[in-house]
Amino acid sequence: MTDATTHDQITGPFRAPHNGFQAAPGSIHNDEVAAKLGFKGGTVPGSVHMDQFGPMLLELYGEAWFETGNLSLHFAQATVDKEEVQAIVHPGEPRARLQMFNRSGQQVCVGTASAETRDTGSEVARRMAEQTEADPATLRIYADIKVGDTTADIPMKVSRESYDVSLGRITERLAIYDEKGVLSPAHIIRLAHMSRPFVLAKSKQPYVGLFGALEVRLLAGPVLADRDYVGRTTMRKITESPRTENVWYEVDIADPQTGKDVASVTFMIRAMKASSPLWG
Numbered sequence: 001m002t003d004a005t006t007h008d009q010i011t012g013p014f015r016a017p018h019n020g021f022q023a024a025p026g027s028i029h030n031d032e033v034a035a036k037l038g039f040k041g042g043t044v045p046g047s048v049h050m051d052q053f054g055p056m057l058l059e060l061y062g063e064a065w066f067e068t069g070n071l072s073l074h075f076a077q078a079t080v081d082k083e084e085v086q087a088i089v090h091p092g093e094p095r096a097r098l099q100m101f102n103r104s105g106q107q108v109c110v111g112t113a114s115a116e117t118r119d120t121g122s123e124v125a126r127r128m129a130e131q132t133e134a135d136p137a138t139l140r141i142y143a144d145i146k147v148g149d150t151t152a153d154i155p156m157k158v159s160r161e162s163y164d165v166s167l168g169r170i171t172e173r174l175a176i177y178d179e180k181g182v183l184s185p186a187h188i189i190r191l192a193h194m195s196r197p198f199v200l201a202k203s204k205q206p207y208v209g210l211f212g213a214l215e216v217r218l219l220a221g222p223v224l225a226d227r228d229y230v231g232r233t234t235m236r237k238i239t240e241s242p243r244t245e246n247v248w249y250e251v252d253i254a255d256p257q258t259g260k261d262v263a264s265v266t267f268m269i270r271a272m273k274a275s276s277p278l279w280g
Contacts, residue, residue: 010056012087014103015171017052019044019081028210028272034078037208037272041080046073046211047189049100049109052087054172054184060091061115063176066222071185072122072215072266073098073111095119117217124215124266128248134240140278141245141271144202147235151198154231156191156253158183163225182222189214191223192231192251192265199233199249200269208275212246213268220262223253230256236266244270 021029022042028034031042050071057065079085085108090097098111111123119125136143160181167173176182183191223229230253237248246268253263273279 008090010059010089010091012052012056014084014086015052016082016084017044017048017079017171018169019048020169021045022081026206026208028208033208033275037274039078039080043078043080043210044083045186046075046109046214047186047193048171049073049075049079049085049087050185050189050214050216052085052100052171053089053098053113054174056087056089057113058174060089060096060113065113065115065218066176066182067218068115068117068221069218070095070114070116070119070122070216071111072113072119072124072213073109074123074127074213074268075109075211077102077106077108078210079108089113095121098123117219122215124213124268127213128237128266128268131237131239131246131248134238134245136238138240139238139245141204141207141273141276142238142247143204145200145235145238145247147238149199149235150233151195152232154195154198154233156194156229156231157227158187158191158225160226163187176222180222181225183225185216187225188216188223188253188263189265191229192253192263192267195231195233195251196269199235199251200247203271204276204278206276208272209269210272211267212244212270213248213266215266217264217266218262219264220260223263228256229253229262243273245273246270
């Protein structure tokens with residue numbers, strides 16, 4: 001659903017995304033944990049905001065987007081449970097520009113979308129290329145993780161039952177989710193995020209992490225609920241800021257029966273230095 005469409009902008013309605021992970025101990029989504037790190041409350045996962053662009057992607061590209069489309073977001077401002085946000089799309093070629101704002105006008109995220117699987121000028125691809133590699137000697141949380149590290153044979157599946165429960169909370173519930181079991185962008189992230197214990201197995205606990213950027217690339221979609229998939233990961237870059245250590249990695253998702261890749265996801269995970277005793 002969109003509120004308004006003009007020749008240069010598609011504006012969605014304000015929505016109030018739910019933070020379904022407030023009870024998770026040690027998580028940035030937990031109010032107490034987030035408050036200690038300077039956030040106003042437990043944060044809504046950035047992936048949840050991806051679904052708010054769903055109707056606009058459908059309007060721009062049709063259902064073909066769920067087969068070979070690209071959605072790429074960089075997060076600038078965390079939001080909390082039921083905080084209202086509005087998605088805006090500026091159509092263009094070779095890619096559309098995406099924005100999201102809260103009620104006070106603060107920018108929550110910026111990004112790009114296109115009908116092309118591999119967009120070398122996507123928001124996340126561009127930002128990753130512009131980042132300077134961290135000096136390995138300065139890393140503490142991610143000290144044992146190296147660019148080029150890989151993992152493989154990771155089982156992945158979103159059950160139809162759990163998907164149906166999630167659809168009851170989704171900000172934009174499209175017919176293809178219910179009728180065809182097509183996974184929404186946020187649930188493709190959920191599927192790929194099942195790789196996290198493997199790809200970040202050598203990170204030094206405890207620490208609190210959060211999504212800094214996410215990109216979904218559909219290669220031979222749609223990606224479906226109740227379907228078995230297998231994942232493999234590649235560490236692409238490790239960067240640092242005064243407050244965080246950051247890993248950038250790709251998760252390729254394949255059909256185990258054909259061996260064909262159906263989707264690929266890029267994660268940028270920020271590890272909060274203040275949450276780690278190594279930075280105490």
